[in-house]
Amino acid sequence: MFSQEMYDLGAQPSVIREIFEYGKARKAAIGADKVFDFSLGNPSVPAPPIVNETIKKLCDTMVSTELHGYTSAIGDTGVRQSIADYLNRTHGTHFSSTNFYMTAGAAASLSITFKALTEPDDEIILFAPFFPEYSVFAKAAGATPVIVKCREGDLQIDFAALESAVSTHTKAVVVNSPNNPSGVVLSEETILELCAFLERKQKEYDKPIFLISDEPYRELVYGDVKVPYLTKYYDNTIVCYSFSKSLSLPGDRIGYILVPDEVAHSSEIYKAVCGAGRALGYVCAPSLFQFLIPACLGHTGDISAYQHNRDLLMNAFAEDGFQVAKPDGAFYLFLKSPIADAKAFCEKAKEFELLLVPSDSFGFPGYVRVSYCVATDMIERSLPAFKKLAESYGLV
Numbered sequence: 027m028f029s030q031e032m033y034d035l036g037a038q039p040s041v042i043r044e045i046f047e048y049g050k051a052r053k054a055a056i057g058a059d060k061v062f063d064f065s066l067g068n069p070s071v072p073a074p075p076i077v078n079e080t081i082k083k084l085c086d087t088m089v090s091t092e093l094h095g096y097t098s099a100i101g102d103t104g105v106r107q108s109i110a111d112y113l114n115r116t117h118g119t120h121f122s123s124t125n126f127y128m129t130a131g132a133a134a135s136l137s138i139t140f141k142a143l144t145e146p147d148d149e150i151i152l153f154a155p156f157f158p159e160y161s162v163f164a165k166a167a168g169a170t171p172v173i174v175k176c177r178e179g180d181l182q183i184d185f186a187a188l189e190s191a192v193s194t195h196t197k198a199v200v201v202n203s204p205n206n207p208s209g210v211v212l213s214e215e216t217i218l219e220l221c222a223f224l225e226r227k228q229k230e231y232d233k234p235i236f237l238i239s240d241e242p243y244r245e246l247v248y249g250d251v252k253v254p255y256l257t258k259y260y261d262n263t264i265v266c267y268s269f270s271k272s273l274s275l276p277g278d279r280i281g282y283i284l285v286p287d288e289v290a291h292s293s294e295i296y297k298a299v300c301g302a303g304r305a306l307g308y309v310c311a312p313s314l315f316q317f318l319i320p321a322c323l324g325h326t327g328d329i330s331a332y333q334h335n336r337d338l339l340m341n342a343f344a345e346d347g348f349q350v351a352k353p354d355g356a357f358y359l360f361l362k363s364p365i366a367d368a369k370a371f372c373e374k375a376k377e378f379e380l381l382l383v384p385s386d387s388f389g390f391p392g393y394v395r396v397s398y399c400v401a402t403d404m405i406e407r408s409l410p411a412f413k414k415l416a417e418s419y420g421l422v
């Protein structure tokens with residue numbers, strides 16, 4: 027009567043949503059100021075002023091039927107060219123409009139890319155901890171996700187584990203740096219080693235292995251940390267980008283896929299991207315938000331607010347005796363649970379009104395994700411609760 031697989035996906039709420047719903051009920055019961063909700067990854071800083079200014083200007087100046095009408099399925103040519111020009115200025119690359127396919131955010135970019143690249147029996151390697159939807163998108167594309175755990179401690183790639191996971195079935199490897207759920211940025215050393223590894227495996231298997239770079243958090247880095255631009259390191263790189271987090275407009279659904287000319291069979295792969303977009307119904311990304319993008323390239327919300335939140339929590343966690351992987355970007359901390367069962371740890375945290383996400387669904391048990399894209403005053407009010415939680419495990 028219907029697809030059991032799709033029913034199961036729809037019927038099981040994600041762990042994060044479940045915690046968020048619990049938080050809503052708890053806030054109604056005891057007061058919003060008494061609940062410390064660190065569950066969601068919804069940007070807490072407003073979109074930069076240029077976003078609303080440009081939207082108003084577009085509404086005042088563009089012909090309505092153009093502003094709100096369909097663009098071509100792959101996106102407006104001028105918009106795609108402006109993204110190419112921006113990336114070329116920023117990274118010294120040589121892209122043009124024809125390398126880009128506009129999408130409704132990174133979720134669409136990834137779903138299309140997985141569908142475009144894979145055939146039955148193909149495997150996609152995911153480094154854990156990873157954004158849980160990767161595995162949903164990979165399976166929906168008919169591919170098999172293969173999980174490779176990162177190194178405990180610094181959460182950089184474990185190359186011995188990668189060596190045992192890669193096979194002639196490997197079609198692609200996904201990297202996400204800065205990372206959700208850990209905030210870890212892959213170092214240039216790791217990237218160089220990964221690219222050398224993939225080059226070697228491509229030769230050994232005599233076929234391309236694609237590096238898919240999912241980068242909604244690229245601009246959200248703190249201090250002088252650099253996020254290597256991967257198309258410059260490895261020819262078979264496909265970028266899945268989203269403006270959701272950098273411009274704080276996740277509800278407006280805008281991003282792109284970049285297939286550089288250097289990618290093996292690039293024009294066929296670009297056509298397969300167009301075909302997958304068509305098959306999945308991801309054509310003509312929202313027009314108003316496409317037209318917004320040229321004026322906003324290079325802008326972000328006030329990311330200093332995230333850095334301040336991160337520092338507040340990191341200092342408190344150090345005092346409380348919690349261990350955290352070094353978080354250089356995004357707006358997440360990955361805190362090691364003092365007990366093996368992270369779910370039980372999250373249940374304990376609820377006793378102190380702290381809402382944290384257990385790491386099991388990120389493919390890396392034994393940790394919890396703390397989303398710090400929240401109001402700073404909530405963090406300040408939550409610190410005594412974290413201390414009590416630490417005390418309950420004898421950490422302080």
Ligand code: PLP
Nearest residue numbers: 067131132133157202206268270
């Ligand atoms: N990839 C990662 C790592 C994410 O964290 C998210 C959203 O949180 C997405 C992709 C999906 O982003 P979008 O809202 O642009 O679809």
